[in-house]
Amino acid sequence: MLGIFPKKVEELKRNGLYRSFLPCSHLAADHGCATHEGEHIQVWCSNDYLGLSLHPEVVRAQIDSAVEHGTGSGGSRNIAGTSEAHVELEARLAAWHGKERALVFSSGYVANFETLSTLISAVPDIVVFSDASNHRSLIEGILRTGCRKHVFPHNDLEELEKALSLYGEDHPKLIVFESVYSMGGDVSPVREICDLAERYNALTFIDETHAVGTRGPTGAGLCEELGEHRLTFVQGVFSKAVGTVGGYVTGPDSVLDYVRSHAPGFIFTTSLPQSSMDATLKSLDLVQRGDALRRGLMENVRHLKGALRGAGVDFIDAESHLVPVLVPGAERVRHVSRRLLEEHGIYVTPINFPSVPRGTERFRITVSPLRTHEQIDGFVAALRKSLASE
Structure with a gap:
């Protein structure tokens, strides 16, 4: 009976639905960063929107x-x-x-x-x-x-x-x-x-x-x-x-x-x-009492969106702090994610079906108020380069 599960796992992989987990240990002293396999990486998909887990x-x-x-x-x-x-x-x-x-x-x-x-x-x-x-x-x-x-x-x-x-x-x-x-x-x-x-x-x-x-x-x-x-x-x-x-x-x-x-x-x-x-x-x-944090969050979101527009990166300009960057294609979004990690030390999770409809694969980018504009610009430059390579 248990023999059915290896086949089901292979089916997930063939259909591009297999989920891979990337181990990363967040660093309290270095906001937005973590270690992965001994390497220092930046994390741009965290739900820690205000950075308070590290406060x-x-x-x-x-x-x-x-x-x-x-x-x-x-x-x-x-x-x-x-x-x-x-x-x-x-x-x-x-x-x-x-x-x-x-x-x-x-x-x-x-x-x-x-x-x-x-x-x-x-x-x-x-x-x-x-x-x-x-x-x-x-x-x-x-x-x-x-x-x-x-x-x-x-x-x-x-x-x-x-x-x-x-x-x-x-x-x-x-x-x-x-x-x-x-x-x-x-x-x-x-x-x-x-x-x-x-x-x-x-x-x-x-x-x-x-x-x-x-x-x-x-x-x-x-x-x-x-x-x-x-x-x-x-x-x-x-x-x-x-x-x-x-x-x-x-x-x-x-x-x-x-x-x-x-x-x-x-x-x-x-x-x-x-x-x-x-x-x-x-x-x-x-x-x-963190209204300044919320203002800082939205200011960084505005800067991120401006940088993405300037770089010609396709994203959903929604009215919240969440910035979905569209990378259609299950294989493509995974390849771009891998390239960002291996070449730029940047981690963003590929999001595909069933979380989103097929053909609308994306990254969901988050940028806390503790990020600098220089960091945001560097991230967008790396993203643009990685997208252009696919």
Whole structure:
């Protein structure tokens, strides 16, 4: 029976879908850099959008907490694994997003999957309306329930409204979407979706993974930036701009209390250690007063886009901090990635199907506020040379 798997792996390789992992050890003292096989390399695809995973105050908070409390939590949240830091962090997250309650999960994927699957399963006959570009964690959370669903074209308000209009006002409905979409860098029409939810009496669940830390006056995300408070549930993560690890969901108290008591991925897993929670609390302090970091991020994004235009490099000029550089062709994008690494010491991950449609392969470039304009210009020059060689 196990003999089928070598054939399946070979099939992945033939179809250009085999995933290769490049070991790199990030360097806290040299932002945006890492070591790979003993060589010093630059990393231009990190999700550490503000560079806070390397911030000395965040690092010190984690070290001090580990010295005092140890490296593990010792159990699940209901078996000795709820520290005072967990409680404080959940209270701060709820207040940050203007919601009654927050739950911290081991990752953003788990936060989405467990909350959606538990919530949907609890509401008889609920219908879910899901954006076609939603992250896999959202998709899997919906699919797990076997509920009735409508997948509407990406950001298509007209099609969303058509689907919503098929159901009576009292029929349970849930709209699931993201604020910033990572593969295209575009943002969702949050206000308009909330208007439709209000008109058709639907709940809303927004994934703010790529907006938390990078958008809004205190970094709470796109909803805060827009002053939009009508979302029922707001999800976020610590593993991107906050620079630590974990995910969370905020929303109504009774619903998240129910999720806390029923979600298997919350109940039956060891909780994140207190040292990680204390580092997250320190990083949250920096995020909430980090408007200068957000301005620096967007200034570097503008410089990067200008350099790419000047070099004639094709990219998606979206309105977020994410810059997708288009390199169509599964083999081509891998070859360019390899050339960048071997000839220039630059690491960018090739992104291909199923993360993006075939023929739209790309790099997703990120540039933190700690990068210099000289570094950005050097990266673009290397990228242009590598693209021209393919």
